[in-house]
Amino acid sequence: MPTIARARSVGERAEASAAKVPAQPPQRRRQRSGAAYVFLSPWLIGAALLTVGPMLASLYLSFTDYNLFDTPRWVGLRNFERMFTQDDRYWNSVWVTVKFALISVPLKLAVALGIALLLNKPRRGTAFYRSAFYAPSLLGASVSVALVWRSLFGSNGAVDHFLGIFGIHVGSLVDQPRYALLTVIALAVWQFGAPMVIFLAGLKQVPSELYEAAALDGAGPARRFFSVTLPMITPVLLFNLVLEIIQAFQSFTGAFVIGSGRGGPSDSALLYTLYLYQRGFNNFEMGYASAMAWVLLVVIAIITVLLFRSSRKWVFYAGEGTR
């Protein structure tokens, strides 16, 4: 592990120099760390007041019945019990979210990787295409794009007209339980720009001698992709996968707007966060919504841990081969 070994030696050197520091008067050290805290303070205050505080409050609220107006009433585990055993819509939202993640994440990563491969070769106008493909990711989370999406797939929308040319009449896709989630998935996949840029960076790191060696051995483009490119970018793939799965589980805006704020007809696109929002802000059940949020946090944490565990089997870090 040359890189890691080097990093370690740098660290050791730093430690060694730090070990010599006691020669300085201890007071000066304290002053220095004091300055560090002063510079850190905006972040620390922000983290305490805007992240840790609300999180603890929401943890407390998840054990209460709270309607925003009356004081929260302690109910113990009843919110969780109700969620797991009595709420059909909760399980429906879990199922919709899992479906959404299972379909949208692989598709999005495949598209991102495919386009990244195309853009990796030096061609005229590459810079233009890169920004053009990245643009949707910048706009993606915005309500306006979701509105455009709704009208594209809605009744008398462009998609309906286009399919009409081939004699297929589906009507409004966003207003049918069978298709509503698919349009939300399509919107998510369309925003492939961020993973694409990361894939591009990863592709640039693949040493060209590997390709030359593979070409000499008579490997065709497909073989080169599966034997050289793919293994070499697995760290980037893992990074993208973790990021996108987390994002998929927290996805909200697209489904909210496309599903007219209700999660699509007959709850067909009712993502987890959307249901959480409805419970909290439409039904004023802040305790229940907090409980849902904490379950989501725990589930995302578990999935992330599992992904990292599994990565030992399939992620290849450059330098490992020399071990």
Add this chain to the structure above:
Amino acid sequence: MLVVAAFTLAGTLTACSSSSDDVSSDSKQTIRFVWWGNEDRAAATKKVVAMFEKEHPNIKVQTEFSGYPAYVQKLTTQIAGGAAPDLLQLDRPTFGEYQQKRQLADLTPYVGKSLKTEKIPASLLAGGKADGKQYAMPAGLTTELFVYDKDIFAKAGVSIPEDGWTWKQFAADMTKVHTKTGQAGTTDFGWAIDWFESWLHQNGKQLYTSDRKLGFTEGDLEQYWSMLASMRKQKAVTAAEDTTKMDGSAQNSALVAKQSSSEIAYDSSVTSYVSTYQGKLGYAPLPSDSKTESGMAALPPVYYGVAKTSSHKDAAALLLDFILNDPEAGKALGATRGTPPNSDVAKTVCSSAASADKEVCDFQAKVSDKLSPSDTWLWPSGSSAIKSDFQRIYDDVIFGKSSVSAGAAKVVENAKQSLGQ
């Protein structure tokens, strides 16, 4: 003229009578006034606020407005956080919600003093009453109506019976419109609990009882939705995918999208129908099997309330009075919140009204003796959850995921839970 005189007289009276009244003192104060709605309502309201500020130089009014969903969410959070605005716009679910969570100021002490109500019909005032006290003021008058395309109905040979449709005739005629023109007779109206409420009133029942319990049974809803199911089978009403997007706005209306030939609506939306619909529109009362109960209400489309925590209640009441009773303010507001609640102001506005406003005035004049007072139409806390639940379960029914009877049972079960029954 009389109103102006009364207003100035009352104004001077309050000005010299009470020294404790902080409005009459020179101290400057700022009040916040929030509402939801589209641009034309906002422009009209801001104009009125400017007129008010000119008349009361010591009161400054900060205004905020947004779309409905954002409004409710923001307002609820603000109230919960102790930062409620002074004067706020409410609708039936939010009025019930805030009144029962004790967030609205009792306006009764102001009534007849700085807040004049003598020209506002009692039937309308009743909608803002709860527990015998006035917690909100009606911002206008609206009622239910049936909007239809005159040309399509003429082509289909369907005309509205002199004494109104019975539901049976109505269903037959809507089917006829479909068979003659190929377009659905009317927009499926099973999604909105509002229209179900009218139907219940026609049958001597109500949505919510006066003690805030559910006023209907599973059987009632099953009967109502079954009537729609048979119309759906005949294609007399719109298809499921056209029905599911309904939200009461003209933008998503199936009638405006030419997917249906008519629609049940509130007359406060006539102005937006007229500006968006391509074709000639006619207006009729709702069908009813009863000769005496039209099921139509003299409802305020929205209310105004004053927050309980407001420290400028007197100033807020003054502004409220100005909005409701000042003839110039009424003229500026027009029918942006239904026809004006003050009958004198309404008369002036209606007499000079043009196009859509005039249609609303004429329609209301025609049906005025058929309208029921709004106190029987009060929605309790929990009703906004019930309203969205009602539409969601109706989607299950029209998309065939649930039977009519199972859906009706689910609505009743969930509603009882929302009402804490």
